Amino acid sequence: MTHISATIETLVNKAIEKDLIEASDAVYARNQILGILQLDNFMEGASLIKEASIPDLLEILSQNAVERHIIEDLLDEKEKIESLIMNVFLSKPSEVNRDFYQKYNQSPVMATDFFYQLSKDSNYIQTKRIAKNIQFQTASSYGDLDITINLSKPEKDPEQIKREREMKQDIAYPKCLLCAENEGYVGRIGHPARSNHRIIEVPLEGESWFLQYSPYVYYNEHSIVFAKDHRPMKINRDAFSRLTAFVEKFPHYFIGSNADLPIVGGSILSHDHYQAGNYTFAMTKAEEEFSFTLHSFPDVKAAVVKWPLSVIRLQHPNRTTLVEAADYILNNWRAYTDTEAHIHAFSDDVPHNTITPIARMRDNQFELDLVLRNNRQTEEHPMGLFHPHEDVHHIKKENIGLIEVMGLAVLPPRLKEELDAIKKHLLDDSENVADYHQNWVQSMKKGHSSITKENVEQIVETELGKKFERVLEDAGVFKTTADGRQAFRRFIDHLNA
Known part of the structure; x- marks a missing residue:
């Protein structure tokens, strides 16, 4: 009991240090946690646990609950109780929103700084798990690309998976992982705990939209902006209007949307949402390859960006004008066919062309990057003609969504062990390498005459x-x-015809 009392007391003290609660709230918070853990007793005066973070303390408490058979030893059950504990230290949603906008009135940066820190301190953003990710930059013909091997999301054990299958029920609440109804939701098997989840209302163009941070941020202040209504994603004029309205409110953030078609779209097309943040991607820094004039919008600055995907960059000080120009390009692209370039707008009545848009402020002007996408499938490339081809599937075969489009690779966790094996193999041939990496390994051997312990990691990262x-x-x-x-x-030329 002494150890658990010390853990609770340390957690309460951490919450006070991080301004989640005040010192006068300590006894109340302690008693609430005792109730969640179904503990009747508490040993006062226990020594605090040094060098322990909030995630560490929560793991101790949830594991203790498992050992006392309060919860089952399942990931979802442990996350539920950890989320409930952290909710003890959080203000109600209305109070968080009030604090956010009080700070916003001083500075948008101050407001997002406050909310980002709150989301980390409350353990909604999984800082301990995110720290496991492997991240580095590597030079390319288009600038420094970001590489992330995603190790932050814990793998579900067989019992968890079995339980999820058994509990397949007709539960439509919340409708999806992005719905506003997730705020404060305790969670269930197969649906993550959200007791410590808070969202900020950010009206856009007369509609209710909300801002939250991603629990597994891939870049600085990785946020999700989502509609109150549960409706499918759609790229249209209204989307361009909302994106530019958002950067007008938060000029230090970019915001973008996944495309709205399968294969080239993101993982959740069922709920209208965008991704934003305070980060400069390689695509943002990419140079203009050549500029051109849009005859219908001669005062809009237009250029093609030097980037592997096909990007038109538009700039104008008036966002309404910029939105009109973007909508003009979208409508023309949706109907555009160029058989010589293997671009078909439709197969029968199935559309193939859409856009991945990104908005930002630059030099006091609104800027929109329009990334032209096509999701056509062929016999040779059944997963998509303009999708990673089979010879790179050993690295990445998932959809190329907004984050990858801008130059940040989110690669599967299997690559950690596989790349370690490749490094060992390159040094002394002793390690077996997966068959699907063999051609790649042979090309590395041919391309590098001297591979040593000192340079092998750099070589593999560069080749990745x-x-x-x-x-x-x-x-x-x-x-x-x-x-x-x-x-x-x-x-x-078609745009200007």
Whole structure:
């Protein structure tokens, strides 16, 4: 009992240090936690646990609950009780929103700084798990690409998976993981705990939208902006209006949307949402390859970006004008076919063309990057013609969504062990390497005459970056070759016809 009392007392003290509660709230918070853990007794005066973080303390408490048979030894059950404990230290949603907008009135940066820190301190953002991710940058023809091997999401054990299958029920609440109804939801098997979840209301163009941070942030202040209504994602004029309205409110953030078609879209197309944050991606820093004039919008600055995907960048000080220009390009692209470039707008009545848009403020002007996408499948490329091709599937075969489009690879966790095996194999041939990596390993051996303990990690990281560069080039509808650029100019001519 002494150890658990010390853990609770340390957690309460941590919450006071982080301004989640005040010192006068300590006894109340302690008693609430005792109730959640079904403990009647508490040993006062126990020594605090040094060098323990909030996630560490929560793990001790949830494991103790397992050992006392308060909860089952399942990931979802442990997350539920940890989320309930942290909710003890959090203000109600109305109070969090009030604090946010009091700070916003001083500075949008101050407001998002407050909410981001709150989301980390409350353990909603899983800082301990995120720290496990492998992250580095690697040079490419298009600038420094970000590489992340995603190790933050814990793997479900067989019992958890079995329980989820058994508990498949007709539960439609919340309708999905993005719905506003997740705020404060205790969770269940198969649906994550959200007791410590808070969202900020951010009205956009007369609609109710909300801001939250991703529990597993892939970049600084990785946030999700989502509609109150549970409705499918749609790229249209209204989307461009909302994106530019958001950066007008939060000029230090970018915001973008996944495309709205399968294969080229994101993982959740059922709920209208965007992703935002305070980070500068390689695509943002990419140079203009050539500029052009849009005859219908001569005062809008337009350029093609030097990037593996096909990007038109628009700039204008008036966001309404910019939105009109973007909508004009979208409508033309949706109907555009160029058989020489293998671009077909439709198969029968099934649409293939759409856009991944990204908005930001730059030099006091609104800026929109319009990434042209096409999801057509062929016999040779059944997963998608403008999708990572089969020879790079050993690295990445999932959808190329908004984050990858901008130059940040989110790669599967299997690569950690596989890359370690490749490094050992390159040094002394002693380690077995997965069959699907064999060609890649042989090309590394041929391309590097001297591989040593000192340079093997750099070599593998550089070669991984080259593979991701290829992934992005596969996703480009107009290739970066001379023929591809000529095809891009044909589309621009079409816009000006």
